[in-house]
Amino acid sequence: MRIRALVVESQPKEKGKFWLVHLTWDKSDSKPRVEFLPADEYVGKELDEVYPKLFERFGKVNIAGIGLAGEYLYSNSGVAFDDLKGRPSRFPGRGGLGAVMGSRGLKFIVVDKTDAPWVEIADKALFDQGRKKLTEALRTNDLTKPKGALNTYGTAVLINIMNEAGGLPTKNFSSGRFAGAPETAGEAIFEGNKERLGKELYNHACSPGCIIQCSNTWHKADGSEHVSCVEYESDWSLGANCGIEDLDIIAELIRLCNAYGLDTIETGTTLAVAMEAGLAEFGDGKKAIELLMEIGKGTPLGRILGNGTETAAKTLGVVRCPTVKGQSMPAYEPRAVKGIGITYATTTMGADHTAGYTIAPEVLSVGGKADPLSPEGKAELSRNFQSATAYIFDSSGHCLFIAFAVLDNASGFEGVIDEINGVLGTQYTTDSVSKLGAEILRKERAFNEAAGFTRVHDRLPEFMKYEPLPPHNTVFDVPDEALDAVFGKL
Numbered sequence: 001m002r003i004r005a006l007v008v009e010s011q012p013k014e015k016g017k018f019w020l021v022h023l024t025w026d027k028s029d030s031k032p033r034v035e036f037l038p039a040d041e042y043v044g045k046e047l048d049e050v051y052p053k054l055f056e057r058f059g060k061v062n063i064a065g066i067g068l069a070g071e072y073l074y075s076n077s078g079v080a081f082d083d084l085k086g087r088p089s090r091f092p093g094r095g096g097l098g099a100v101m102g103s104r105g106l107k108f109i110v111v112d113k114t115d116a117p118w119v120e121i122a123d124k125a126l127f128d129q130g131r132k133k134l135t136e137a138l139r140t141n142d143l144t145k146p147k148g149a150l151n152t153y154g155t156a157v158l159i160n161i162m163n164e165a166g167g168l169p170t171k172n173f174s175s176g177r178f179a180g181a182p183e184t185a186g187e188a189i190f191e192g193n194k195e196r197l198g199k200e201l202y203n204h205a206c207s208p209g210c211i212i213q214c215s216n217t218w219h220k221a222d223g224s225e226h227v228s229c230v231e232y233e234s235d236w237s238l239g240a241n242c243g244i245e246d247l248d249i250i251a252e253l254i255r256l257c258n259a260y261g262l263d264t265i266e267t268g269t270t271l272a273v274a275m276e277a278g279l280a281e282f283g284d285g286k287k288a289i290e291l292l293m294e295i296g297k298g299t300p301l302g303r304i305l306g307n308g309t310e311t312a313a314k315t316l317g318v319v320r321c322p323t324v325k326g327q328s329m330p331a332y333e334p335r336a337v338k339g340i341g342i343t344y345a346t347t348t349m350g351a352d353h354t355a356g357y358t359i360a361p362e363v364l365s366v367g368g369k370a371d372p373l374s375p376e377g378k379a380e381l382s383r384n385f386q387s388a389t390a391y392i393f394d395s396s397g398h399c400l401f402i403a404f405a406v407l408d409n410a411s412g413f414e415g416v417i418d419e420i421n422g423v424l425g426t427q428y429t430t431d432s433v434s435k436l437g438a439e440i441l442r443k444e445r446a447f448n449e450a451a452g453f454t455r456v457h458d459r460l461p462e463f464m465k466y467e468p469l470p471p472h473n474t475v476f477d478v479p480d481e482a483l484d485a486v487f488g489k490l
């Protein structure tokens with residue numbers, strides 16, 4: 001299906017009214033048809049209740065939609081996409097996109113691609129050659145191959161690895177190690193499912209065609225499905241970062257986030273700030289669920305928490321606020337892994353690990369090897385990762401997880417470039433895609449500058465500079481000049 005963009009301008013005249021966009025294509029001329037339909041009957045409800053009704057009404061469609069969080073215009077609201085089983089569980093969660101849709105009165109975009117034109121491939125032979133090279137790299141890498149680490153344990157395989165490295169943020173970023181980590185790790189999910197289902201369960205694809213298949217499900221004690229997917233970030237933010245080590249509680253917190261349309265990373269870091277403020281004890285899962293339900297109900301406390309970590313920290317008087325540019329940090333402690341801290345500080349998105357995933361060389365020894373605790377050379381490392389990511393993964397639509405297989409495999413990397421050239425009819429090389437990435441970053445920076453961001457915003461929170469983090473007892477000691485050099489030398 002070929003859609004470059006949907007542009008929805010302005011706001012509805014009637015406040016509080018929500019609409020559904022139904023997008024189809026006319027078979028006779030392959031042109032799109034757009035219908036606006038009232039969506040009021042779906043407002044105020046949980047998404048896992050509403051999506052089945054939409055499938056019943058519209059048939060085999062795909063849906064992007066907002067939940068209660070987007071209706072309330074919370075800063076912490078994402079957009080829910082259906083997975084291959086129709087679960088509203090795949091989120092572009094970060095940055096408050098749900099509130100952007102909500103402010104337009106746009107509740108759902110329902111796409112029926114039956115008669116839609118498909119992407120044209122300029123050079124099919126080159127595309128197929130690239131696809132074969134990439135597939136071979138993915139099928140032979142220990143992380144990405146069938147029954148490999150991601151297919152078996154999911155992204156939560158990182159819990160034990162980051163805990164061992166002393167870089168798993170714990171109890172609102174007060175430690176890099178969590179005693180309960182093994183109880184919540186990907187290995188525990190695999191073994192727990194095996195016990196409850198009486199058989200091994202390997203993971204599934206979140207989108208058509210993926211051969212890594214890293215998306216997991218967690219099952220209740222009676223064998224019924226509780227939630228999909230328990231990603232590393234969600235598992236950590238609602239687990240270790242809140243001091244919670246019970247997978248059933250973590251699964252329920254994730255289920256509620258999906259049902260309300262909330263970003264799990266921001267929700268977990270917000271709950272941890274609330275715990276530090278004394279609204280609950282760290283580790284109190286029952287109270288964490290109650291606080292999350294306040295967000296769904298839209299109570300005054302819920303509205304404070306629904307607007308994310310920074311709003312909660314300011315309102316509740318918590319100094320240890322792990323945010324950059326208003327967005328909370330994900331599951332890697334910058335005091336224990338310096339390069340990712342530079343990415344958090346300098347990316348235009350606010351604290352975003354996916355913008356330049358230096359964890360690969362710093363912790364996983366993929367794409368090189370770098371000492372995580374040393375600040376030396378990390379500005380350049382972060383810049384190179386950010387440039388490469390902007391084009392090769394973010395703009396081409398490849399999942400970031402192929403990086404594990406292609407960073408150390410020249411043929412796999414060529415395969416990605418061949419695929420891009422095959423689709424577009426271009427002649428990009430490894431060098432030229434990196435330059436395109438740098439150009440994308442310059443445009444993003446220009447956008448941010450026009451919106452009022454300066455170098456002052458490219459900094460980590462103050463407490464990370466003076467509060468040593470156990471177990472390594474290190475602070476974030478990357479000088480400001482190094483942070484400024486990331487884009488100064490782009």
Ligand code: SF4
Nearest residue numbers: 205206210212214399
């Ligand atoms: S590897 Fe990427 S595309 Fe595949 S299931 Fe995992 S997240 Fe989805």
